[in-house]
Amino acid sequence: MEKFTKFTGIAAPMPLVNIDTDMIIPKIFLKTIKRSGLGVNLFDEMRYDREGNEIADFVLNKPQYREASILIAGDNFGCGSSREHAPWALADFGIKVIVSTSFADIFFNNSFKNGMLPIVLPQEQVDILMKDAEKGSNARMTVDLESQEITTSDGTVIKFDVDPFKKHCLLEGLDDIGLTLEKASAIDSFETQMAQARPWI
Amino acid sequence: MSAPKTLYDKIWDAHVVSQDEDGTCLLYIDRHLVHEVTSPQAFEGLRMAGRPVRAPEKTIAVPDHNVPTTTDRVSGVIANEESRIQVEALDKNAKDFGINYYPVNDIRQGIVHIVGPEQGWTLPGMTVVCGDSHTATHGAFGALAHGIGTSEVEHVLATQTLIQKKSKNMKVEITGKLRPGVTAKDITLAVIGATGTGGGTGYVIEYCGEAIRDLSMEGRMTVCNMAIEGGARAGLIAPDEKTFEYVKGRPHAPKGAQFEAALHWWKTLYTDEGAHFDKVVTLKAEEIEPVVTWGTSPEDVLPISGVVPAPEDFKGGKVEAARRSLDYMGLTPGQKLTDIQIDTVFIGSCTNGRIEDLRAAAEILKGKKIKDGMRAMVVPGSGLVRAQAEEEGLAQIFIDAGFEWRMAGCSMCLAMNPDQLSEGERCASTSNRNFEGRQGYKGRTHLVSPAMAAAAALTGHLTDVREMMAESVDA
The missing domain is CATH 3.30.499.10 (Aconitase, domain 3)
Structure with missing residues (x-):
């Protein structure tokens, strides 16, 4: 996985609450057996009409947000289905950071596994970032994972929290499975104990 | 004397393989359910890394999301090519990795969350995961069950564990008796109406109260199924005689002396008097209408x-x-x-x-x-x-x-x-x-x-x- 350290990018405002994973990537794109190539269908039903033409007033179709790498989103982002196709599509489009007042649990976890950083902030701070994002492509934000800071286009600094283990994995670009397999002997001994204690499993 | 525990605390504690200083745990997974849509990339990942499935006997796969439901499907052909490729990929992955499998033409095939309980794969006190958010369904048995993404599917296939942090405890109590015409579906929707789709975020819900006790196992599965729509990681209902009766005799449930041993443990799976809940929601069953x-x-x-x-x-x-x-x-x-x-x-x-x-x-x-x-x-x-x-x-x-x-x-x-x-x-x-x-x-x-x-x-x-x-x- 690519390391996540510090970057500067354009933030797109998506204030709608409860943006679900069906909106992020409709199920017709779940028939793939690959992880890549979903970015073109990100937010498909909001982004294109039935004939496949772009809907001009959808935020990511506007000239100033086409290169966005940060989303400032409404509450409860990523609710619904567990489909990892949602973070795959976002990452493939080029999104690296999503900020909201809350995220659905499975989506939140899935994002980290794909080198993306979901950030939870209180409403007042999301409002500040939303306002900044509305300035368009001149409003570039800097996200620094090491220092846990977002800097807005006018220099306002907002601190954020992140789970230390997840931060470590993002900074180092670590593969979870590799890490867990280092603990294989602990798993072995757990299984041995369980074969005694709960043999029916 | 140890502090009183919730049902969730008990199941969690029984599955911790290791714990880091910051509270991050490696949690053992007893059952891994798999379907065709969220698994192909995970199996592909195993192949690329040359890794086997660690516990194929604890892994159960069934195609359900993509399959046609018209009766002509017995001819075995899925007209949509992408759907066919996905189902064929699961056929192949199940065979190559030696996992339990119910193919399209098996009478036991069905929706993964219906097949698991029906075949006795789902048992009280277990940890159950699946690359599907409605895995919460299995919580009806007093199993800790939740959805995961494809990266985590691969992680469980390779290690039979998940890296997890514990959620908070939430109690949803439905007191009294339901009125005629009001069902488990109305309960679960009414709860979401009351708490919002983000109301359960960060929590595992335990549903309890007279109206929940009165539900059949089918009804309890309906209630837990939609815990995810309330944002919760999982929904749980403490197992009781109805649960044990439902489980007994199912193909993959324990038999004879093993059943008795299992039952002995299952009967300890309830929330202790005085255990702490971080959030409590109470609804009166009499006030729930069809919704x-x-x-x-x-x-x-x-x-x-x-x-x-x-x-x-x-x-x-x-x-x-x-x-x-x-x-x-x-x-x-x-x-x-x-x-x-x-x-x-x-x-x-x-x-x-x-x-x-x-x-x-x-x-x-x-x-x-x-x-x-x-x-x-x-x-x-x-x-x-x-x-x-x-x-x-x-x-x-x-x-x-x-x-x-x-x-x-x-x-x-x-x-x-x-x-x-x-x-x-x-x-x-x-x-x-x-x-x-x-x-x-x-x-x-x-x-x-x-x-x-x-x-x-x-x-x-x-x-x-x-x-x-x-x-x-x-x-």
């Missing part, structure tokens, strides 16, 4: 006696969301819910595709015909549910009423197979999500119980099923 959703979020719940709300009735970001929902749903504020005309009725899904659901719907439909022009479909949750419904004469009631009687699968709940709504088509559905486009591009979904779906099929509009029950009493 329907009016919008495009499962929290958009109202009693059937209500009227369509106005965006101004809400606060904050929900005002704009409600405006968008009403526009999408083609509804006008103030409109009576019972005046909403329905084109299609779908009965099925992991929420309401079990035998009890089909019985409840058939009870309303018996000897009656659906409204002229109505499209109505029953999709049993598994081949075995389908066979039982045929044996009980339910299938004939549906067919006589004008319903299509389908083969098992997820079907129109998420419309990945050919069962879809067309643009503007309005459906009373027993499924779990009313999101935009969920049942087909621009399709409109109203979530209801099986009995309410049957009632709507008869009248052609959203209907209070209790009026029909009164009719049959009068007759």
Whole structure:
């Protein structure tokens, strides 16, 4: 996985609450057996009409947000289905950071596994970032994972929290499975104990 | 004496393989359920890294999301090429990695969350995961069950563990007794209506109270199934005699002395007196009415006696969301819910595709015909549910009423197979999500119980099923 350290990018405002994973990537794109190539269908039903033409007033179709790498989103982002196709599509489009007042649990976890950083902030701070994002492509934000800071286009600094283990994995670009397999002997001994204690499993 | 524990605490503690200083745990997984949509990339990852499935005997796969539900599927051909490739990939992965498998033409095939309990794979006190958010269903057995993404599917396949941090404890108590015509589906929707779709975020919910105890195992599965729509990581119900009775004798449940040993442990799986809950929600069963959703979020719940709300009735970001929902749903504020005309009725899904659901719907439909022009479909949750419904004469009631009687699968709940709504088509559905486009591009979904779906099929509009029950009493 690519390391996540510090970057500067354009933030797109998506204030709608409860943006679900069906909106992020409709199920017709779940028939793939690959992880890549979903970015073109990100937010498909909001982004294109039935004939496949772009809907001009959808935020990511506007000239100033086409290169966005940060989303400032409404509450409860990523609710619904567990489909990892949602973070795959976002990452493939080029999104690296999503900020909201809350995220659905499975989506939140899935994002980290794909080198993306979901950030939870209180409403007042999301409002500040939303306002900044509305300035368009001149409003570039800097996200620094090491220092846990977002800097807005006018220099306002907002601190954020992140789970230390997840931060470590993002900074180092670590593969979870590799890490867990280092603990294989602990798993072995757990299984041995369980074969005694709960043999029916 | 140790501190009192919740049911969730007990199951969690029994599965911790190791714990880091910051509270990050490696949690052992007892059962891993797999379906065709969220697993191909995970198996591919194993192949690339040359890793085996660590515990194939604890891994169970079944194709459900993509499969056609028309009876001609017995010929074995899936017309949609991408769907066919996905199902064939699961056939191959199951074989190559040696995991338990129920292929499309096996009578035991069905929706993964119906097959697991039916075959006795799901047992009290277990940890159960699946690359599907409705894994919460298995919590009805007092199992800690939740959905995971594909990266985590690969992680569980390779290590039989998950890297997890513990959630907080939430108690949802439903006191008293349900009124006639009110079901498990109404309970679970009413809870989401009360807490919102983010109300459970960060929590594991334990459902308890007299109305929950009174539910059958099928009803409890319906309640836990939609814990995820309330944002919770999982939903749980403490196992009791009903649970043990349901489990006993199932193909993969323990037998003889092992069953007795298991039972001994299962009986310790309850929340201790005085255990701490971080959040408590209490609803009175008597106050729950049959409910329907009016919008495009499962929290958009109202009693059937209500009227369509106005965006101004809400606060904050929900005002704009409600405006968008009403526009999408083609509804006008103030409109009576019972005046909403329905084109299609779908009965099925992991929420309401079990035998009890089909019985409840058939009870309303018996000897009656659906409204002229109505499209109505029953999709049993598994081949075995389908066979039982045929044996009980339910299938004939549906067919006589004008319903299509389908083969098992997820079907129109998420419309990945050919069962879809067309643009503007309005459906009373027993499924779990009313999101935009969920049942087909621009399709409109109203979530209801099986009995309410049957009632709507008869009248052609959203209907209070209790009026029909009164009719049959009068007759």
